[in-house]
Amino acid sequence: MRNPGLWAIGSMSLVASFFIILPVLTIILSSFRVGLPGEFSPLTLANYREAFFDPFTWQVLVNTLFFALGTVVVILFFAVPSAWLIQRTDIPLKKLWLTLLALGIVIPTFLKAIAWILLLSPQIGIVNRLLIDAFGLSGPPFNIYNIWGMSFVQGVILTPPAFFMIAAAYKSMDPSLEEASYASGASGLVTFIRINFPLSLPAIIAATLYLFITAIEVFEVPGLIGAPARIFVFSTLIYYATHPEVGLPKYGLAGGYGMIVLVLALLGSYFYYRVIRQSHKYEVVTGKGYRPKLVELGRLRGLAILFLLIYFTLEIFLPFLTLVWASLVPYIQVPSAEAFTKVTLANYLKVPDYAGLRPFLNTALLMLIAPTISMVFSLILSWVVIRSKVKGRYVLDGVAFLPHAVPSILFAVALSYLALAYREFFPVYGTLTIIVLANSIKYISFGTRTVNGALIQIHHDLEEAAEVSGASKVKVLSSIITPLLGSALLNGWLWISLLAFREVTMALTLSSPKNVMLSTLVWNLWSAGYVPEAAALGVMMVFVLGGFLVLARKLGEKVIGGL
Amino acid sequence: MTDYKKASLRILAGSIFFALLPSSAYPQSPEEIYAALAKLPPQERQQRLIAGAKREGVVVVYDTSARQELREFETALRTKYPFLKVEAVTASRGKLLERVLTESRVGRHLADIIGIGSTEDAVLIQNGILARYSSPEFQYLHSGLAGRDGYWVATRLRTYHIAYNTKIVRKEQAPKRWEDLLDPRWKGKLGMADDAYFWFGALENFWGKEKAHDFFRRLAEQQLLIRKGHSLLAELLAGGEFPVVVGMYGHRVALVKKRGAPVEMVNPDPVVGIVGTVGVAKRAPHPHAAALTVDFTISEEGQKLNVEQMRGASRKGVPHPYLERIEALRIQYDTPDLYPPGRYEQIAQDYRRIFIERR
Numbered sequence: 001m002r003n004p005g006l007w008a009i010g011s012m013s014l015v016a017s018f019f020i021i022l023p024v025l026t027i028i029l030s031s032f033r034v035g036l037p038g039e040f041s042p043l044t045l046a047n048y049r050e051a052f053f054d055p056f057t058w059q060v061l062v063n064t065l066f067f068a069l070g071t072v073v074v075i076l077f078f079a080v081p082s083a084w085l086i087q088r089t090d091i092p093l094k095k096l097w098l099t100l101l102a103l104g105i106v107i108p109t110f111l112k113a114i115a116w117i118l119l120l121s122p123q124i125g126i127v128n129r130l131l132i133d134a135f136g137l138s139g140p141p142f143n144i145y146n147i148w149g150m151s152f153v154q155g156v157i158l159t160p161p162a163f164f165m166i167a168a169a170y171k172s173m174d175p176s177l178e179e180a181s182y183a184s185g186a187s188g189l190v191t192f193i194r195i196n197f198p199l200s201l202p203a204i205i206a207a208t209l210y211l212f213i214t215a216i217e218v219f220e221v222p223g224l225i226g227a228p229a230r231i232f233v234f235s236t237l238i239y240y241a242t243h244p245e246v247g248l249p250k251y252g253l254a255g256g257y258g259m260i261v262l263v264l265a266l267l268g269s270y271f272y273y274r275v276i277r278q279s280h281k282y283e284v285v286t287g288k289g290y291r292p293k294l295v296e297l298g299r300l301r302g303l304a305i306l307f308l309l310i311y312f313t314l315e316i317f318l319p320f321l322t323l324v325w326a327s328l329v330p331y332i333q334v335p336s337a338e339a340f341t342k343v344t345l346a347n348y349l350k351v352p353d354y355a356g357l358r359p360f361l362n363t364a365l366l367m368l369i370a371p372t373i374s375m376v377f378s379l380i381l382s383w384v385v386i387r388s389k390v391k392g393r394y395v396l397d398g399v400a401f402l403p404h405a406v407p408s409i410l411f412a413v414a415l416s417y418l419a420l421a422y423r424e425f426f427p428v429y430g431t432l433t434i435i436v437l438a439n440s441i442k443y444i445s446f447g448t449r450t451v452n453g454a455l456i457q458i459h460h461d462l463e464e465a466a467e468v469s470g471a472s473k474v475k476v477l478s479s480i481i482t483p484l485l486g487s488a489l490l491n492g493w494l495w496i497s498l499l500a501f502r503e504v505t506m507a508l509t510l511s512s513p514k515n516v517m518l519s520t521l522v523w524n525l526w527s528a529g530y531v532p533e534a535a536a537l538g539v540m541m542v543f544v545l546g547g548f549l550v551l552a553r554k555l556g557e558k559v560i561g562g563l
Numbered sequence: 564m565t566d567y568k569k570a571s572l573r574i575l576a577g578s579i580f581f582a583l584l585p586s587s588a589y590p591q592s593p594e595e596i597y598a599a600l601a602k603l604p605p606q607e608r609q610q611r612l613i614a615g616a617k618r619e620g621v622v623v624v625y626d627t628s629a630r631q632e633l634r635e636f637e638t639a640l641r642t643k644y645p646f647l648k649v650e651a652v653t654a655s656r657g658k659l660l661e662r663v664l665t666e667s668r669v670g671r672h673l674a675d676i677i678g679i680g681s682t683e684d685a686v687l688i689q690n691g692i693l694a695r696y697s698s699p700e701f702q703y704l705h706s707g708l709a710g711r712d713g714y715w716v717a718t719r720l721r722t723y724h725i726a727y728n729t730k731i732v733r734k735e736q737a738p739k740r741w742e743d744l745l746d747p748r749w750k751g752k753l754g755m756a757d758d759a760y761f762w763f764g765a766l767e768n769f770w771g772k773e774k775a776h777d778f779f780r781r782l783a784e785q786q787l788l789i790r791k792g793h794s795l796l797a798e799l800l801a802g803g804e805f806p807v808v809v810g811m812y813g814h815r816v817a818l819v820k821k822r823g824a825p826v827e828m829v830n831p832d833p834v835v836g837i838v839g840t841v842g843v844a845k846r847a848p849h850p851h852a853a854a855l856t857v858d859f860t861i862s863e864e865g866q867k868l869n870v871e872q873m874r875g876a877s878r879k880g881v882p883h884p885y886l887e888r889i890e891a892l893r894i895q896y897d898t899p900d901l902y903p904p905g906r907y908e909q910i911a912q913d914y915r916r917i918f919i920e921r922r
Contacts, residue, residue, distance in 0.1 A: 036665055056920065114795065123804045223791050227757060230789070230921065244657040244911060248664070248686075330822035332798040342823065354631050420669050429671075509658070513650045516630075524653070528629030529794050529818055 006473055013384055016377040017399050019441050023414035024402050030414070031255030036248065051256035057237075061260065064216055064233040067150055067226070071215040072208055074155020078311050079162040080204065084192060085304050087170035089295045097308055099549055101160045104316045105498045106545040107323065108522050109157055110220040111538050115322035116153045117224065120144035124334055126322070145229040154221045156314050158214060161446070162207040164495050168454045168488040169203035170196065178295075188295045202275050203453035209268040210404065210449050216261050217407050219505070234261060235407070242409050251413055258407050265405030266398065273394045276386065276456060320542065327535035347536040354533060355521055363501060363518045366436055367548075371496035373440035375489060378447025383477055385448070386455045387463070397448065404445030412438055412509035430512030438510060439500040446499065447492050454488035455481070490556045494549075501545065593694045593843060593850035600854070605699065612858075613644070615851025621648040622852035625663060626678040626841070627656050632872050639868050640859055647852055656680050660687075667692050667846075675853035678841035682907045684715045684899040693842040696854060700861045700878075707898060708838065708877040715899055717838035718860045720875030722813040722886065722894065723762045724828040731806040734827070741766070741831045744782055744809055751786040754805035756796050757919060762810035764902070764910045765835040765895045779917050782809070789919060801826055810835070814873035817885035830886070836894040839874070 032043045051057055085091050086098065119127045120142045128140035143149065177199070181191040197204075219235040226233060234257050241254040297304055326332055328343045378400070384390060385397040403411060415438050419429040428434040458481065466476050482489065504519040511520055518541055525534035591599075596615075600608050616622075626633060630653050637649040652674070654662065660683045666673060667690065677687065687693045697713035708717035725744070727737045738744050744753060767775045788805050790796050797815040800808050801824035816828045841860065847853045859865045866876040870884045883889045 036661055036668075117799075118802070121804055124799070124802045224795070227791055227919075228789055230919070232920075240915070242657075243655060244908075249657050249661050331801040331819045331824040333802050333824075354634070417665065420665060420671060423669075423671070508654075511654070512652060521630075524630050526794055527792060528631060529797065529815055530629075530631060531794055531798055532822075 012380045026414035027410045047252040047256035068215040070151025071154040075162045078159045083167040112319045113224040115319035165207035166203045169200040206449040213265045269401045347532040359516045359518045367497040370439035370500045371493045374443045374447045375493045382451035400448040403442045408505040412506035432515040438506045443496040450492040593847045616855045619849035619852045622856045623650045623675045625652045625674040672846035674844045675847040675849045681899045682902045694845040696843045715840040715842045717877040719839040719869045721837045723810045723835040726808045726811040726816045726828045729825040754788045754808040759810040761837045762835045763914045769895045833893040833895040836896040
């Protein structure tokens with residue numbers, strides 16, 4: 001290589017790959033062993049025998065695919081139109097919608113799932129009760145305990161990250177293409193279907209794939225809503241293998257199940273690579289006329305607002321109100337005149353006593369450091385994959401997707417084991433650093449998907465023009481690409497910050513007295529039976545994070561001039 | 564001479580040097596310290612223990628109790644011994660067991676006191692992780708609640724009951740015996756946790772495997788409403804999602820009842836009991852603080868704190884928080900000696916097959 005800048009980029013890519021591949025290899029190796037990580041045992045296929053020679057596993061595979069597919073359909077149904085509406089049309093109140101999208105992520109997933117049980121359970125669901133009373137129905141119209149209920153709740157919960165991954169692509173679109181479409185007499189809808197949608201395809205495929213894998217991996221909704229209906233998915237099997245009520249976790253067996261997820265993820269990753277390989281097709285940000293024109297909604301404006309309101313009612317308003325209700329009453333009950341007499345704020349007063357200051361500090365540090373590390377590496381990896389001519393660069397994209405392709409619990413266990421084994425060289429066991437590290441690595445997948453989608457739209461011309469004028473690669477990356485990607489980078493940072501805030505599986509696995517997070521604290525309160533207190537802390541988190549979001553957006557506007 | 568030989572010689576010389584030192588220069592192992600302490604008269608023993616704990620200043624507790632409960636424990640302990648700081652690592656049973664085993668294997672001895680559970684103690688003893696420590700307080704406990712070798716001591720007791728929602732079920736209609744749950748009128752109306760393994764195991768102990776499994780299989784025919792975790796189960800019972808819950812922790816019922824929820828529990832024969840145990844780590848870095856803390860836990864003050872947290876006391880003379888006339892009940896406890904390594908894995912597997920996967 002001829003210049004030090006390229007060296008820097010290359011070596012940073014290698015560092016990132018090392019930190020990703022090492023824990024993943026540990027997981028793969030552990031799937032060929034029985035016993036705990038690091039415990040010596042000969043290599044064996046026993047886990048795979050137990051996982052794959054059991055007909056139950058195949059039934060679970062079918063359930064899993066249906067659940068993940070249903071989830072993705074729900075996600076796309078909400079995320080694609082709202083991304084288009086917010087980014088490409090003149091719909092009012094954009095800042096409000098964007099803030100709400102980010103705010104929803106703050107409520108811990110398990111609390112949201114429980115809120116939905118309280119809303120849609122056939123026995124005590126508030127929505128069911130209200131409908132029965134209002135229309136004199138003979139039975140509950142909704143039942144949450146089935147695969148549709150699971151997919152619905154999971155899909156609604158996972159829409160915000162999908163929205164963001166897709167929105168970045170809608171943000172920057174060549175207006176000349178749209179103008180050409182309008183000039184030929186096409187309507188806004190036709191333009192959306194023929195121009196905007198195909199152009200955002202890499203982003204949509206990336207989001208679909210990312211969230212398909214997420215849906216396979218997440219445990220809360222299948223555990224809380226699926227288990228009562230005896231619908232088991234891989235995440236339930238992995239959960240039971242790794243969280244036994246008694247006895248030792250079977251990480252090898254969980255690893256065996258995890259390998260199915262890994263294979264699915266890598267297959268998807270290959271498909272994604274086929275799309276982004278033709279990246280030139282999607283280059284729409286050129287040197288001329290960058291800021292695209294907004295579509296006027298006209299008479300459809302009311303309908304568009306209604307669509308967003310329905311979504312936010314499902315995603316935030318209803319669960320949040322349920323959470324507020326649960327925080328005010330001494331035990332969970334359907335709202336009634338009698339129940340209102342029991343309302344109290346006492347649960348809020350207990351929270352500071354249970355929490356202390358440390359979880360707040362730890363969480364703040366995590367939210368600032370993890371997304372920064374993650375986005376720096378994501379930018380570099382994405383640039384190498386999309387822009388460089390390095391051979392095998394698409395393998396690097398597969399590597400960037402790996403942390404997402406292995407279940408969080410196994411990823412955290414592998415990191416924890418590595419930290420114990422190499423504690424002399426890298427003393428991070430039980431510290432805040434290891435949780436930050438875990439989140440930084442884990443969300444490189446999210447970061448690279450986001451940056452890929454935006455980077456792919458920036459025309460080569462811009463970089464070539466800069467290089468012809470004598471700018472180095474590093475200069476191109478810092479002076480041309482980074483500012484053009486400004487809003488995508490900032491939003492990516494913000495979302496990783498929020499995802500890290502909510503992350504609980506890894507934080508629990510890596511926890512020690514010194515690194516308690518708000519997310520683990522809510523979980524601990526809940527599982528110890530401090531239910532109203534857990535709800536109260538959940539509500540407080542929403543308010544604290546709401547403040548943080550407003551601040552972050554204000555700051556973001558100052559730095560890069562608007563989102 | 565090769566480097567390898569040089570190194571070996573150096574190690575040999577070093578070993579001889581250390582072997583010739585007077586034994587007091589060695590840091591003593593916790594078991595040696597406890598053996599020496601046991602020979603002293605009570606008062607001197609106590610002074611020596613406190614002096615040692617003062618030097619150490621901290622006790623590291625690995626425990627499955629809730630963080631909030633451990634905070635309350637720390638407050639109580641520090642009221643008596645202000646110099647002692649508590650560092651608590653809390654996690655679920657399996658996680659904590661794994662952590663202790665892994666840390667021990669790589670030679671990282673961080674824990675002073677390990678409180679996982681009766682069923683895990685056998686594994687810990689087998690792996691040489693627990694030390695023998697017989698506290699002078701043992702004599703005040705109910706019989707059978709301290710290990711004869713001093714590896715473990717029961718500090719708190721939990722019980723399993725049948726619980727019901729009083730708004731839906733009247734007292735006289737509520738099931739009284741475990742067998743009453745098989746009545747067809749409860750079909751589709753019984754809530755149950757996805758992991759009530761202790762309840763399963765204790766009934767196996769009491770009835771024998773054959774009778775117990777026959778009961779479990781017939782119970783599984785009742786279209787049980789399985790829910791994840793006891794928190795959710797208690798809240799849903801209070802909210803009326805199901806009228807009756809099978810195998811519900813008594814303290815959880817008592818807790819929501821205290822908050823005003825319309826719930827009640829019945830005491831079938833036998834009531835199933837679980838003992839929460841603690842043991843001192845064989846390589847405890849703060850052995851004096853560890854012993855002092857164990858003593859405190861089973862002292863009258865420590866046990867009263869238990870009762871405030873709605874758990875039964877293992878010490879005689881401390882009233883039970885939610886069971887009246889406890890002496891009239893037959894309670895089947897799952898003490899560690901009933902559970903050799905491996906038995907619980909079998910129980911968990913049977914439970915999952917019978918109730919959860921239904922195959």
